[in-house]
Every structure is written in structure tokens, then in C-alpha cells.
Amino acid sequence: MPPTTPPKDRLRLAIQKSGRLSTDSLDLLARCGIKVKAPKEKLLLHSENFPLDVLFVRDDDIPQLVMDGVCDLGIVGNNVLQESALERRSAGTGHAYQIERELDFGGCRLAIALPEERPYSGPADLAGLRIATTYPQLTKRYFAEKGLQAEIVYLSGSVEVAPRLGLAEAICDLVATGSTLDANRLRAVETIFKSTAMLIRSDRPLTAEKAHALEILLRRTDGVQLAAEAKYIMLHAPKAALEAIKKLLPGSENPTLLPLAGDDTKVAVHAVCQEAVFWETMESLKKAGASSILVLPIEKMML
Ligand code: PRT
Ligand code: ZN
Numbered sequence: 001m002p003p004t005t006p007p008k009d010r011l012r013l014a015i016q017k018s019g020r021l022s023t024d025s026l027d028l029l030a031r032c033g034i035k036v037k038a039p040k041e042k043l044l045l046h047s048e049n050f051p052l053d054v055l056f057v058r059d060d061d062i063p064q065l066v067m068d069g070v071c072d073l074g075i076v077g078n079n080v081l082q083e084s085a086l087e088r089r090s091a092g093t094g095h096a097y098q099i100e101r102e103l104d105f106g107g108c109r110l111a112i113a114l115p116e117e118r119p120y121s122g123p124a125d126l127a128g129l130r131i132a133t134t135y136p137q138l139t140k141r142y143f144a145e146k147g148l149q150a151e152i153v154y155l156s157g158s159v160e161v162a163p164r165l166g167l168a169e170a171i172c173d174l175v176a177t178g179s180t181l182d183a184n185r186l187r188a189v190e191t192i193f194k195s196t197a198m199l200i201r202s203d204r205p206l207t208a209e210k211a212h213a214l215e216i217l218l219r220r221t222d223g224v225q226l227a228a229e230a231k232y233i234m235l236h237a238p239k240a241a242l243e244a245i246k247k248l249l250p251g252s253e254n255p256t257l258l259p260l261a262g263d264d265t266k267v268a269v270h271a272v273c274q275e276a277v278f279w280e281t282m283e284s285l286k287k288a289g290a291s292s293i294l295v296l297p298i299e300k301m302m303l
Contacts, residue, residue, distance in 0.1 A: 005051040009209035011217070014065045014074040017056035021197050024105035025075045029054070031300075032220035051213045060084070062200075066097050069204040073214070077106050079135060079174060079195040086137035096203040100214075101221055104228055106197030108176045110135055111188035112142075115163050120189045126150060126170065132162035133172035135193075142172075142192040160184040223301045231277045232296040236260060237269050241289035248284050251275035272298065 015025040029036055034050040045054050055071055062076040063084035081097075088095035112131065114120055127148045133139045136152045143150045153168050160180055162168040174195075175181060175188055199221065206214060233252070237245045246255060251274030258268040269290075277295045285293055 005209070007053075009207055009213075010046070010051045010053050011073060011206075011210050011213050012053050012055060012071045014055045014057055014062045014071040014076075016059040016062070016075070019059060021059060021075060021077065021106050024103075024197065028075070028103065028105075028221065028224060031224045032217060034217075050217075051209065052217070063097070064088075066200050066202045067093075067095055069202045072202050072204075072206060072210060073100070074200050075103065075197055076200065077108070077195050078102075078198050079108070079110055079138070079193060081198060081200060082193070083135050083137050086141065090137070098201045098203055099198050100201050100218060101199040101225070103197040103199055103221075104225055106195070108174045108195055109191045110138060110172060110193040110195065111175045112139075112170055112172045112190040112192060113160075113175075113181050113186040113188045114170050116185045116187050118169075123148060123190060126190070129170045130168040131170045131172050132159050132168035134159055135172060138193050139172045142190075160186060219302070220300075226274075226301040226303070227298045229274065229276055230298045230301060231273045232270070232298050233273050233277060233294070234268065234270050234296070235285060235290040235293040236266050238266050238289045240265075242267065242269075244288045245269065245285060245290050248281065248288060249273055250277060250281055272301075 016022045026036065034052060035048045036045050036054050043056055045056070047053070055065070057065065059076055059080050062074040063081050065071040066074040067085075067088065085095045085097070112126060119125070123146050126143075128150065130151045130153055131139060132153045132155045134154070134156060136154050139152055153162070155162060155167070159171045159173040161184065162171055163186065164184065171186065172192065178188065181188060201214070233249060235245070242257075246269075249255060249271050252271040255269045255271035258270065260266050260268055282293050282295070
């Protein structure tokens with residue numbers, strides 16, 4: 001069924017078609033209650049229940065689509081975003097955008113790594129090296145900030161094999177768990193940039209309808225992100241130990257206290273904890289006198 005809102009009033013969001021950010025980007029939309037069918041061969045899909053169209057592209061194209069105003073919004077790694085912004089700035093092309101939200105997925109760091117056996121005592125040891133990277137702009141910026149010279153060799157992928165092939169003496173690449181570096185007998189010596197996925201927006205003005213839809217989308221995104229770590233905790237507390245127990249509840253300000261039928265020495269405590277609740281916290285609560293402790297996930301939140 002074609003969407004009822006006219007195209008000019010529908011937000012257009014670019015997300016990665018297939019890669020590390022695809023599933024999390026689609027999940028975020030789903031958790032915001034926005035229905036988009038999974039991409040098959042289609043480039044553009046219309047949400048059935050929200051004035052939003054999703055364009056599925058390579059992640060490298062997302063900053064440009066947003067900066068050129070082809071899409072209103074994009075979800076992209078900050079590494080790709082900053083690299084593209086620096087590149088466009090040096091080419092004299094428009095590079096304006098706004099970061100709407102930092103998202104809680106796609107976390108990684110851009111690090112300089114050396115062969116394991118090469119000694120390293122600080123950034124000065126990197127001077128004069130040949131460094132292979134997919135992120136020449138961010139790498140150049142790091143060396144300029146340190147006042148060091150280095151030769152940068154651009155590679156579009158498989159950067160980790162460059163030292164072994166004699167293409168470079170060091171690399172500057174994304175690291176998540178570090179296992180790719182280990183497998184290639186490399187070690188990270190400097191982190192030059194920390195990244196997560198970002199929800200970005202074009203700086204071109206939106207129609208009133210689009211602005212309204214964006215406001216709702218952002219409010220829902222906040223609700224989803226707030227709920228991701230938060231837990232609902234329920235327990236029984238002896239009245240005498242209540243103050244001590246309240247202090248142990250992580251990231252919770254005003255718990256709800258309810259009477260317990262048939263036992264006026266205890267109360268039921270219900271609280272939203274903004275931080276993760278670990279087994280250690282539960283053990284401390286138990287030690288302080290709490291019983292019947294339940295920790296429940298929270299699906300959505302609106303403050
Ligand atoms: O096809 P398209 O161009 O859309 O995708 P792509 O292949 O360029 O990107 P993709 O899907 O690999 O990554 C998309 C984004 O995910 C990146 O721009 C980062 O923002 C983020 N991200 C998070 C990562 C990683 N973690 C990551 N580990 N991107 C890449 N890696 C690679 C890294 O380059 C290295 O080869 O994974 C390897 C290291 O991982 P570990 O876990 O062994 O350290
Ligand atoms: Zn890419």
C-alpha cells in the first residue's frame with residue numbers, strides 16, 4: 001500500500017544496507033515502533049505507520065547523502081562521518097550536518113598498531129613511518145596534532161595485512177575486540193579516535209510536518225536508549241533496613257514504597273535503576289536484609 005503522507009513531508013533516513021550497523025539500525029527503528037520491512041533488493045522502503053522512508057546504502061555514502069541534503073537523516077559510524085567531513089572540508093565541499101543522537105551501538109576505536117616485536121615507547125616512535133589506513137584524514141589529523149611526520153598509504157580494506165606484505169610499517173585501523181590485530185601479530189599502541197554510531201541530520205530546514213516527525217522519532221530514540229540499561233527492581237525490605245537498602249539501589253532516586261499484606265515490619269520497594277544491576281548488587285541487597293528480589297527489563301521509557 002503506498003504511503004498516505006506526500007513525499008515532501010516524509011523524513012528520509014539513510015542506513016547501511018548490509019554490514020555491522022544494519023541490524024542495529026533496523027532494530028532501533030523497530031523499537032521506536034516504526035515498521036519497515038527488511039530490505040530485499042529494494043533501495044528505498046516506506047514505513048507503513050510513520051512518515052519515514054528508509055534508503056539502504058553503503059555506509060561510506062551516508063555522510064554525503066546527509067550533507068548534500070538528499071536525505072534528512074542518517075545513521076553512520078562517527079569514524080566514517082568525521083573522515084568524510086574532513087575530506088569534504090579539504091576539498092572545499094559543503095560539510096555541514098548536525099549530530100542528533102549518539103547511539104549505543106557500533107562502538108569501536110581507531111588505533112595505530114605496530115608489529116608485536118617492534119619496540120614502542122611513545123608517539124615520537126611513529127615519526128617517519130609508513131602507515132596504511134582506510135582513514136587518511138583522521139590519521140593525518142592525529143600526526144599534525146602531534147607535530148610528527150608520517151607517510152600515509154590509503155588502503156580500502158584488509159589493512160591488517162599491510163605490514164606483512166611490506167606495504168607499510170604500521171597501520172591505523174578500527175579495533176573492536178582486538179582479535180584481528182592478535183591474529184596478525186600486531187598490537188595497538190595509540191587510540192586516535194573513539195567511535196559509535198550517530199544519528200545525524202542535514203542542516204537544511206525541514207517542513208513543519210518533517211520537523212514534527214523528527215521530534216517524535218528523537219523522543220522515542222531517547223526512550224529506547226534510556227531503557228536499554230535500565231532495570232525495574234522489586235524487593236521486600238525490613239523497615240529498619242530501608243535507608244541502607246535504598247542507598248544500594250544503583251542510579252535510582254525515589255523508589256516507591258508499598259505496604260505488605262500481613263507483615264508491617266516490612267515494605268515492598270519498587271525502583272527504576274538507571275544503571276545495570278549486577279549479581280554483586282543483589283548480593284549486597286540481600287546482605288542488607290532485602291528478600292524476594294526481582295530484576296526486570298524495561299522495554300520503553302518516557303520521562
Ligand atoms: O559495505 P559497507 O561500505 O556499507 O560496509 P563496510 O565494510 O565499510 O563497514 P562495516 O560494516 O565493516 O562497518 C560499519 C561500521 O561499523 C564502521 O564504520 C564502524 O563505525 C563500526 N564498527 C564497529 C566496525 C567495527 N566495530 C570493526 N570491528 N567496523 C569495522 N570493524 C573491523 C575493523 O576494520 C577490523 O578489520 O573489524 C576488524 C576488527 O575487529 P576486531 O573485533 O577483531 O577488533
Ligand atoms: Zn564502508
